[in-house]
Amino acid sequence: MATSISTPLIAPSGEFDSTFVTAAKSELANSGLVRIAHFPSTAHAFVGFLAAFGDPLPYYGDDAGTHPDHPAIWRVRYEPQAAERGEIHAMAGPLEPHSSQSLRWPRPPFFSMLMVSSGWQDRPEGYNGETLVVRWSDAVQLMRSDPAGAAAVRNLFTDVPFPDGIHRSIAYRLTNAADADDVGIRIKSGLLDHLRSTAARHPATSALKRLSEAAAQVATRVTLRSGDLLLLDNNRWGHGRESVIGYEIDVGGAVKLNPRELWSATVG
Numbered sequence: 001m002a003t004s005i006s007t008p009l010i011a012p013s014g015e016f017d018s019t020f021v022t023a024a025k026s027e028l029a030n031s032g033l034v035r036i037a038h039f040p041s042t043a044h045a046f047v048g049f050l051a052a053f054g055d056p057l058p059y060y061g062d063d064a065g066t067h068p069d070h071p072a073i074w075r076v077r078y079e080p081q082a083a084e085r086g087e088i089h090a091m092a093g094p095l096e097p098h099s100s101q102s103l104r105w106p107r108p109p110f111f112s113m114l115m116v117s118s119g120w121q122d123r124p125e126g127y128n129g130e131t132l133v134v135r136w137s138d139a140v141q142l143m144r145s146d147p148a149g150a151a152a153v154r155n156l157f158t159d160v161p162f163p164d165g166i167h168r169s170i171a172y173r174l175t176n177a178a179d180a181d182d183v184g185i186r187i188k189s190g191l192l193d194h195l196r197s198t199a200a201r202h203p204a205t206s207a208l209k210r211l212s213e214a215a216a217q218v219a220t221r222v223t224l225r226s227g228d229l230l231l232l233d234n235n236r237w238g239h240g241r242e243s244v245i246g247y248e249i250d251v252g253g254a255v256k257l258n259p260r261e262l263w264s265a266t267v268g
């Protein structure tokens with residue numbers, strides 16, 4: 001697994017001037033991903049900055065996890081009762097690389113995460129909620145390195161039933177593709193489990209398993225500190241995380257919750 005991405009830009013202390021926005025746009029266009037440090041943790045600043053890249057979209061699921069200050073922000077933090085109800089924004093544990101708003105078409109071009117509080121960072125590697133980012137073309141290229149994998153890449157373009165009942169392909173062509181491996185990928189969280197139970201023999205199901213395995217090999221692990229923002233190309237890059245510990249019980253028997261809090265938003 002790779003361990004670093006480009007040096008972060010530093011957010012200006014005042015308003016985001018056009019020079020800063022231009023620098024972020026240029027980095028995003030060049031590498032498909034930009035990291036910014038010292039970003040203010042306010043809904044106003046986050047949504048205001050993202051508006052320079054498009055329309056910050058309200059989350060299209062239920063309202064669980066939506067930030068009270070702005071409907072475009074999804075607040076990801078461990079909450080025991082909501083986790084019990086199976087609400088993803090509130091759960092502990094890892095998240096395999098996936099896409100933002102994978103059921104939406106046209107595909108929202110950008111996705112952003114702002115680490116408001118990095119929470120517990122003194123756990124063993126892989127248990128600090130480290131962010132994972134995957135450039136899908138790297139994963140596709142790795143798949144093509146053997147003949148069975150090359151056939152699996154083709155199968156990623158066949159339609160399969162997504163959890164909303166609509167058939168779509170996992171991979172799709174990009175109008176401005178740089179080469180054959182430069183494809184768009186849409187993966188909903190939990191899609192592989194869904195396909196295993198609804199379309200176990202479909203060739204795209206085993207192709208998705210191969211893609212997930214390749215993605216795990218080429219993923220970059222990024223430790224986001226409080227105030228770090230990541231903005232990425234939602235067609236070309238997947239995002240996920242290593243495990244998050246939700247709570248611990250101290251020596252006196254009291255339950256302590258991990259204060260980790262991350263905001264995410266999708267730009268259409």
Ligand SMILES: [Fe+2]
Nearest residue numbers: 098099100239
């Ligand atoms: Fe996500």
